Amino acid sequence: MSELDRGSSGVARRADYLQIPLTHSTEEDSWLVTYLDVITLLLVMFVVMLALSGGAAATPDETTVAAVDAAPLAGGGDEQSSPAMDDDAFTERARAALQDAGLSDDITVISHQGGVRFRISNDILYGSGEAVLSREGIRQLENLVPLLASSDYRITVAGHTDSLPIRTDRFPSNWELSSARAGSVVRLFESAGIARERLQATGYADARPLFRNDTEQGRSRNRRVEIILESQPPE
Known part of the structure; x- marks a missing residue:
C-alpha cells in the first residue's frame, strides 16, 4: 500500500470517529489531514486535563451550601446554649x-x-x-x-x-x-x-x-x- 493510500485510510478512520463526512482527497484538500490531527490532539489534551483536575469544579451554589453545612461544626457548642x-x-x-x-x-x-x-x-x-x-x-x-x-x-x-x-x-x-x-x-x-x-x-x-x-x-x-x-x- 502506498503512502497516499495509508494516509487516506487513516483520514477515513478519524473522519468516521469524529463523524465528519469524508470526500475523496485531492492534493488541493490535503490540509484536511493536518486539521484532523490537530482536532484529535486537542480532544486528547482536554480529556487529560479534565482527568488531572479531578472532575468538574463545584458550582458557586454548591460551595455556598457546603459552607453553610459546615458552619455549626466550626462553631462548636458555644452558640447553642442549651x-x-x-x-x-x-x-x-x-x-x-x-x-x-x-x-x-x-x-x-x-x-x-x-x-x-x-x-x-x-x-x-x-x-x-x-x-x-x-x-x-x-x-x-x-x-x-x-x-x-x-x-x-x-x-x-x-x-x-x-x-x-x-x-x-x-x-x-x-x-x-x-x-x-x-x-x-x-x-x-x-x-x-x-x-x-x-x-x-x-x-x-x-x-x-x-x-x-x-x-x-x-x-x-x-x-x-x-x-x-x-x-x-x-x-
Missing part, C-alpha cells in the same frame, strides 16, 4: 446555697426538663391541718428568695396533702388546705420582692402522691410543697 445546661447549672448553684444554709436535708432540689423543682415537707412548713407558715418554714423559704429572684423562671407553688380527710370551717377538704398552703408561700415570695407576674399557686390535695398513703411514712412524704421553676416561653 436550656438543659442552664437548668443543671442553676440546680447545682441551688444545692450549694442550701448546703451553706444547712438546709440540704430539708429541701430536695430536682432538675427536670425545662426547669428546676424544690420539694419541701409540709411537716416543716406548717402545723397539722394549718396553712400558716411556721417560723422554721419562713426561714427555709427566705433562703430560697435570692435564688428565685436571680432567675427568670416562672414560679408555680404546688400544695400536696396526704389522703386523710379534713373537714373544718376553713378547710372543708384537702383541696382547700393544699391551695391555702400554696397561697401562703406565694404571698411570702411576693412580699420578699419577687414579681407577682412570675408567681402562681395551685393545690392538688392528695391527687398526686409520691408514695403509698397506707403507711404513716408514706403519708408524711406525700404532705409537701413543691416550688416548680419553669422556663418562660418567649413573647
Whole structure:
C-alpha cells in the first residue's frame, strides 16, 4: 500500500470517529489531514486535563451550601446554649446555697426538663391541718428568695396533702388546705420582692402522691410543697 493510500485510510478512520463526512482527497484538500490531527490532539489534551483536575469544579451554589453545612461544626457548642445546661447549672448553684444554709436535708432540689423543682415537707412548713407558715418554714423559704429572684423562671407553688380527710370551717377538704398552703408561700415570695407576674399557686390535695398513703411514712412524704421553676416561653 502506498503512502497516499495509508494516509487516506487513516483520514477515513478519524473522519468516521469524529463523524465528519469524508470526500475523496485531492492534493488541493490535503490540509484536511493536518486539521484532523490537530482536532484529535486537542480532544486528547482536554480529556487529560479534565482527568488531572479531578472532575468538574463545584458550582458557586454548591460551595455556598457546603459552607453553610459546615458552619455549626466550626462553631462548636458555644452558640447553642442549651436550656438543659442552664437548668443543671442553676440546680447545682441551688444545692450549694442550701448546703451553706444547712438546709440540704430539708429541701430536695430536682432538675427536670425545662426547669428546676424544690420539694419541701409540709411537716416543716406548717402545723397539722394549718396553712400558716411556721417560723422554721419562713426561714427555709427566705433562703430560697435570692435564688428565685436571680432567675427568670416562672414560679408555680404546688400544695400536696396526704389522703386523710379534713373537714373544718376553713378547710372543708384537702383541696382547700393544699391551695391555702400554696397561697401562703406565694404571698411570702411576693412580699420578699419577687414579681407577682412570675408567681402562681395551685393545690392538688392528695391527687398526686409520691408514695403509698397506707403507711404513716408514706403519708408524711406525700404532705409537701413543691416550688416548680419553669422556663418562660418567649413573647
